[in-house]
Amino acid sequence: MLTIFSNPKPFTGLFKIIQENAIRSWLLIRPKPEIILLGSEKGVGDICRRLKLVHIRDAKTNRYHTPIVSDIFKKAQTKASYRIMMYVNSDVIVVNDIIKPIKSISFSFDSFLASGRRFELLIDKPIDFKDKDWREKTIKTVRSKGYLKGPGWMDYFVFTKGLFGSIPPFALGRTFWDKYLIWKATALKKPVIDMTGSFFAVHQTHLKNKDIKHVWEGIEANNNVLLAGGWSHGLSLKQARYRLDKKRLIKKNPDPVELIGNKVKAIFDKTPFVWPLFFRLRRLKNGL
Template identity: 35%
Template sequence: MPLITLFSAPKPFTNPHIAMIQRNAITSWTLLPDVEVILLGEEAGLAEIAKELGVKHLPNVARNANGTPLISSMFQLARENSNSDLLCIINADMILMPDFVENAKQAARLKEKFVLLSQRWDYDITSPLDFSAGWESGLRESVRKQNQLHRPAGSDFFLFPKSCYNDIPNFIIGRAGWDNWMIYKARLENWPVIDCTPSVMIVHQNHDYSHLPGGRSHYDHPDTNENIRLAGGQANIRYTILDSTHQLVDGKLASPKMTSLRFTRRLELMLRSIFFFLPEAMIENIARPKRWQKRFKKLFK
């Protein structure tokens, strides 16, 4: 029985660059020990790649009116078709290496309920990866040379025990807000939010947004407003890796190092709890004065 089930809803394999980076990512997952992979949806080319790489394919994921998969359906299908104790929703452009599995095992040994996440390393890539012996060390060296550790905003995977996240709203995949809610939900339930950035390299293959209307980022997409509504408002989508409660370092849990951004975020949460009785717009002005808002805009870009 595999320890982890990775599940994802890839984009269509029609754009050559998107097709290449998704093939890179999914192939890397199939090489991991103690892992099974479930690909969700009926996008062009998905059934073929699932068959080629020998992974499970479930086409009947529920969608919104625009035909975009719903995260609630993704979670339900993964839960119903998984034999693993740990589930992990992941974007289909993320390359994983064996250190990911080791960190998942360590987190599971330390906590009964938790969510594991990390910052990603952004990576410019224009050709398929060669997965011959030693590919991980070559990739790590190339990624470090580009030196693009992403800011602690936006999360590309969430790993958690099956007992967590049983009540996911009908969020729309590929739009902003739902990933922030995942952290908010964990904090609300008092589950440890474990940042494993110091111990793992998760590689995001950079791409454009040509798959979205107008080629604009998902932050500007109308469906993002629906995600924000389902999340319960702007305050609940402010949560990022800055809100992690622990860091996983050398197999042990440690308190996250205090930084100016983390301190500012904790102060904001304290102010929101004090002025909870005020309208959201007024709380926003109190908790996020203009000098803070400029800093957080840079963080979320």
């Protein structure tokens, strides 16, 4: 029923632990999903062999050796056995049942995009998935030590194959490409659903590194906004027209504040000389 795909970082150090935690949690979804990993980073082929996952070794990168979003989505959709696709970042644990929310959405819409906010939790050791209570324990720990990120922090996208058509060659792991997907589905008049209330996704926090700045500002971040067509071509879950709470699909009313914000973004589209300042302010706002 579901094909999950991701483009992992090298399986070294902390990322070996948290990425294997994430992938093993995906394998516990029932019915068992098809899982596709892309790229030739260290350890990707090995985990695909060990866990019997589909491996697409040939994944394009840009001149900065950053994976390209359009290539990842195109190759995964071409290889996928199922119509419902899920892109998820390789450090995100799937805690509760995602199949039921997907079935609820599929019952209402033939074609759609669904995403949700992520919970943040510091995890630095392997999870014992043999413990039958690992889900309850994880949720309890998140409630006490973690927190829910804002509507712009989207680490997974569930969508029907072929929904987006062509996607610009965004740099993965840099700002804005995720918000473009929300905008594109909205522009295509496809339903966008916020499934935060029905799906528990946990991002395993890893320490900030020297490259964190390049995620939010710099050449690749700037190029992503240019490729999208400007700031007005990026939306968050605030602009999702529906939300799914415990199987109940609710249509949301447009937020007047967000409509004004979109008009402000259109002004920024015409003043690229202030973009570096805007990038800096966004990074500071998010505490990065």
